[in-house]
Amino acid sequence: MLKSLVTFFAILVIAHCSALTIVLKAEEKSCYYIFTEKPKTSIGYYFAVQSGGDFDIDYTIKGPDEKVIVHEEKQRQGDWVFHADQVGEYEFCFSNEMSKYVEKVVDFEITLESDFKAELPNGGSNPVEVDGIVNSVESIETKLNAIGKKLQYYKTRNNRNQFTVKSTESRILYFSIYEMVLIVGMAILQVTVVQIFFSGSRKTLV
Template identity: 25%
Template sequence: MARLLLWLSSLFLFFQLVSSHLIEIPASKKECFFEDLHEHDQMTVTYQVGGGGHLDIDFWISDPEGGAIRKNIRYSTGTVSITATKDGRHEYCFSNQMSTIADKIVSFNVHGVIYVGDEATEVVAPIEREIRTLAHGLTSVKDEQEYIVIRERTHRNTAESTNARVKWWSISQTVVLFSVVAWQVYYLKSFFEVKRVI
């Protein structure tokens, strides 16, 4: 059993690749990015819509021949993982084509695991394995923190917008109230006025 684990760990040596992006996608447009992957490489895209419209976006990943591998339609957040079945340029796109008015702000992270085959048969030290596990855990924590920051920004914008609407509604009610009071005083004053007849 230990030999099997040792063989599997030497078979799947990997290096973590991480990048984080924040983009704005105009209404009726799409933004596409690409990664050059080799067979058995893994790629994970984690995304979240941080602002605009109903906070939803279309997302898909296509293989080097243009065929869709995964597709998410009108999701506000998502995580899509693929394992490349062929070498080439894999494209992933965020589409705001369903919206004609609202621009969308999307935050996304791309993680990759590079596959290393049988040519790397050296034994991986336990400390190196632990460091890689910790690196993977730190990446997950970083993703979660970015998710929380975007959610906090969205909630803060909603609270500030609601606060501004309540303020202006209160001001308009006060103006209407004073206008009605002034009109009533004027009307009652004119009702009790003595009119002289010449």
């Protein structure tokens, strides 16, 4: 019984530790796949653009029959669940083809929300105790999932804020350089005008 519960909890942990980070270069498209063995399986997916351009990306989800399930353009992040009615391979594609020069960094996670209760043995154990343990594990799973989503959200906000700060610093630096060049240029122009003025005055006196 204990071994089965440990296996059950390990499966849940593994299912929620599949987050990946990818770098999409300009005009690049990248696809990933997940296979479902049972019909009407719930597939959850999360993604967030961490850096690059306006923090947006295009993505498409296709079923085993190549039909488009979801297609969104210029999305910054998303956290949704949909029902996979068919058994087979589902395709998740992220596209940065709209960008000509800027690469994007994307975090994403794809999970199968299957019902693992069927894997727990009921014979020889108190059903009330089993249900209590299962409910505790499910509660822990829900809280871990919520914490993970909050951490991902804060990570995304932190990355975007850092990008904004760096962008602002770069603009201030370039503006300061432009201002210095403009001041030096105006000083040189004024000196040149004064020299021309006095040079013309001396010729008139002569």
